[in-house]
Amino acid sequence: MNDYIHKLKEHNLKVTPQRLGILSIIQKSGHISIEELYVAVRRDFSTISLATLYKNINFMVEVNLLKEVKIPNGKSKYEIVKEEHSHMICKKCSKLEDLELSLQSVVQTASKKSGYLFDDNALVLSGICPQCQ
Amino acid sequence: MNDYIHKLKEHNLKVTPQRLGILSIIQKSGHISIEELYVAVRRDFSTISLATLYKNINFMVEVNLLKEVKIPNGKSKYEIVKEEHSHMICKKCSKLEDLELSLQSVVQTASKKSGYLFDDNALVLSGICPQCQ
């Protein structure tokens, strides 16, 4: 059936229709902001509370089911956690896309240079997408 | 004298004591959040309005005198614009540090792969700093 059920239970979160609805919309959209998400979720759950949405987003981020993507000069978007990846954003159309890119050598260089032990990274490249060029 | 005077005039912003104070504190601190900045600025300008602070930060970001650094799981910090660089943040002590690192080959690879034309990037590596290890 739905994989979210498993993921939720895995993290000791009860499986509610609201949570499944939220996750399904985030999945479908790829990346979505809180406001966009609220509008979308309300199409399925007209009475859902904004507080419920915030609480769930926060929970899910805490248990690593969701990830916040911070956008330069823009509002954060949320996505379902998957393999580590970077992002590209188009300055014209504001489209946000995934980018699979190995940062291994960069991270290794950084670690050697600084003495830090890194276990996470966030890279957003900004520019103009092919369609907008 | 002070280099900020030149930078402000360059961007058609009037040179006020408040602005010089704000810039001087940001410079000294390296990276600073709005709240921290407000506390610090009020030591020099006890009556400065929070609105003035926000307005100035926004202006200065717009004219590229300041840059906002968005931190994963944390509040944004601001810094004086300088050469392009990346950042490292320690998950234990929350210290934020600059990291000079060439992303040229990564950006080039990304561009080839995606067709985007990139002119900006934001990379934050998260981990444990040497002192906290």
Place this chain on the structure above:
DNA sequence: TTACTAAAGGATAAAAATTATTATTAAGAT
């Protein structure tokens, strides 16, 4: 220097974003 003008500052209200509270509902367990 003085006077003028537009921009900037300060006080405050308003708006937007997020979190807290509390009574009701419902998921998961027995």
Place this chain on the structure above:
DNA sequence: ATCTTAATAATAATTTTTATCCTTTAGTAA
């Protein structure tokens, strides 16, 4: 079917950011 606890909805409160409006001041030019 019942029970217990967590989740939801409604709402208030808090926090963050922006707008308004009046006063002050920086920059300019007599």
